[in-house]
Amino acid sequence: MTDTPRQDYFFVTEERLEPLRYQQLVSAPAYGAVTSFVGTVRSPNKGQVVRHIDYQGYDAMMYTQMKVLAGELRARFDLGGLVVAHRLGRLGPGEASIAIVVASPHRRDSLEACHAAIDRAKALLPVWKYEVTEQDEGWVAGSSQAAEPL
Amino acid sequence: MTDTPRQDYFFVTEERLEPLRYQQLVSAPAYGAVTSFVGTVRSPNKGQVVRHIDYQGYDAMMYTQMKVLAGELRARFDLGGLVVAHRLGRLGPGEASIAIVVASPHRRDSLEACHAAIDRAKALLPVWKYEVTEQDEGWVAGSSQAAEPL
Amino acid sequence: MTVELLLFASYREQVGQRRLELSLPEGTRVRDLAARLEAEHAGLSLRGALCALNEHYVAPDAALSAGDRVAFFPPVSGG
Amino acid sequence: MTVELLLFASYREQVGQRRLELSLPEGTRVRDLAARLEAEHAGLSLRGALCALNEHYVAPDAALSAGDRVAFFPPVSGG
Numbered sequence: 001m002t003d004t005p006r007q008d009y010f011f012v013t014e015e016r017l018e019p020l021r022y023q024q025l026v027s028a029p030a031y032g033a034v035t036s037f038v039g040t041v042r043s044p045n046k047g048q049v050v051r052h053i054d055y056q057g058y059d060a061m062m063y064t065q066m067k068v069l070a071g072e073l074r075a076r077f078d079l080g081g082l083v084v085a086h087r088l089g090r091l092g093p094g095e096a097s098i099a100i101v102v103a104s105p106h107r108r109d110s111l112e113a114c115h116a117a118i119d120r121a122k123a124l125l126p127v128w129k130y131e132v133t134e135q136d137e138g139w140v141a142g143s144s145q146a147a148e149p150l
Numbered sequence: 151m152t153d154t155p156r157q158d159y160f161f162v163t164e165e166r167l168e169p170l171r172y173q174q175l176v177s178a179p180a181y182g183a184v185t186s187f188v189g190t191v192r193s194p195n196k197g198q199v200v201r202h203i204d205y206q207g208y209d210a211m212m213y214t215q216m217k218v219l220a221g222e223l224r225a226r227f228d229l230g231g232l233v234v235a236h237r238l239g240r241l242g243p244g245e246a247s248i249a250i251v252v253a254s255p256h257r258r259d260s261l262e263a264c265h266a267a268i269d270r271a272k273a274l275l276p277v278w279k280y281e282v283t284e285q286d287e288g289w290v291a292g293s294s295q296a297a298e299p300l
Numbered sequence: 301m302t303v304e305l306l307l308f309a310s311y312r313e314q315v316g317q318r319r320l321e322l323s324l325p326e327g328t329r330v331r332d333l334a335a336r337l338e339a340e341h342a343g344l345s346l347r348g349a350l351c352a353l354n355e356h357y358v359a360p361d362a363a364l365s366a367g368d369r370v371a372f373f374p375p376v377s378g379g
Numbered sequence: 380m381t382v383e384l385l386l387f388a389s390y391r392e393q394v395g396q397r398r399l400e401l402s403l404p405e406g407t408r409v410r411d412l413a414a415r416l417e418a419e420h421a422g423l424s425l426r427g428a429l430c431a432l433n434e435h436y437v438a439p440d441a442a443l444s445a446g447d448r449v450a451f452f453p454p455v456s457g458g
Contacts, residue, residue, distance in 0.1 A: 039379050055378070056308060056309055057378070058306065058308055058352070058355075058371060058373065060355055061352055061355040061356075061371065062378075064355035064356060065355075068356075086378060086379075097378075097379065098378065098379045118379060121378065121379055122376075122377075122378060122379040123376070124357075124376075125376060125378040125379070126308065126350075126352065126371070126373060126376055126378070127376055127377065127378025127379075128308060128309035128373065128374060128376065128377055128378075129377045129378075130309075139309055139310050139374065139377075140377045141375065141377065142374060142375030142376045142377035143375050143376055143377070144348065144350060144375045146350060146357045146376065147350055147351065147357035147358065147359060148359040148360060149347075149348050149349055149350055149351075149360075149375070150330075150331060150334050150346050150347060150348065150349040150350075150351060150360050150372070
């Protein structure tokens with residue numbers, strides 16, 4: 001715990017996410033501030049009870065875009081360790097689909113970088129949600145922020 | 151996990167903080183976004199290796215001010231569960247002194263409320279740090295934002 | 301030249317394949333490849349699709365080279 | 380009237396007590412109590428202290444009532 005790892009950790013997995021483990025990965029005495037964001041499957045969503053969401057991802061590109069995201073963050077903020085983790089497959093209500101953990105010497109950098117990270121993850125990561133509710137089902141509308149579309 | 155607890159949890163303790171437990175307290179399917187902030191004893195701090203920090207607190211007033219803080223946050227943001235936890239006593243480098251966890255249906259509310267919460271906690275909570283480094287020791291300068299001083 | 305094409309989400313469903321290998325003339329751009337795919341699959345519209353080349357986002361006028369891996373997918377909804 | 384006074388951090392060290400009970404005339408304000416404490420403890424300066432009354436922050440001109448719990452402490456450095 002005396003090292004000062006300015007390291008990136010990226011996870012794409014069909015297993016449960018592990019926020020505590022990610023927090024431990026980036027914890028070091030030189031970084032007094034650790035901000036974590038966990039996004040879970042929300043139910044009810046838009047008034048409908050959600051049965052599950054199937055997350056499909058382009059996993060090789062997810063890792064590439066996590067690297068892009070980390071590069072953007074490190075250019076803007078003074079950071080220690082950074083974790084970006086995304087789960088794929090079938091998730092039920094309340095299960096975590098994304099976790100982001102950002103360590104910094106400063107609380108403002110840690111908090112603002114975490115906020116920027118989840119916003120950019122939603123724009124950059126090639127993932128698609130197929131939501132099944134008690135009423136209907138379908139692909140969830142997404143973001144085209146990342147590039148000029150066809 | 152089917153309830154939707156808009157509940158406040160306040161902890162003042164000399165024991166280790168438990169971020170994972172706090173995240174579980176506020177996790178519920180209706181709240182898709184959970185942001186956590188953990189502040190730890192930073193070393194080196196201002197170039198000096200820290201041996202430990204003694205945290206002294208006015209614990210009854212800490213709880214009162216945590217309630218004030220929670221009221222402010224709920225007036226500004228759409229929140230689910232909220233945890234504010236502060237440790238007192240002697241802490242070594244890397245040990246967590248404060249943890250804040252904020253659940254919300256919306257990621258923006260969760261992230262901004264967490265940021266506001268740590269800023270307000272630093273202004274409102276009656277806690278004083280006595281820092282012992284390898285070079286010297288003394289009370290850490292604080293904030294007078296909370297009220298008109300004498 | 302040969303390129304690899306990956307499809308995701310609704311496009312994967314409509315085309316019925318997740319991966320294709322295609323022989324293309326030199327100088328083909330991403331938008332030409334999209335037009336060819338639409339021509340071969342009645343009812344398929346790639347309008348609004350995002351394009352990736354070797355796992356990086358590109359604009360539709362990006363030029364392709366032999367061995368490239370192209371992907372077409374709908375707007376992304378991760379997180 | 381009697382009030383309880385709590386001291387923290389450097390003030391606690393300087394006065395050598397964490398808690399005092401004081402008899403005060405009716406109408407005493409927080410700043411009067413601070414002045415009395417300074418008068419009784421040579422070298423003690425409460426200039427810049429924050430004041431709490433029954434666990435809420437108050438300005439120095441807040442009036443005291445019997446049974447109140449007053450606290451003087453330095454600027455806070457929690458978190």
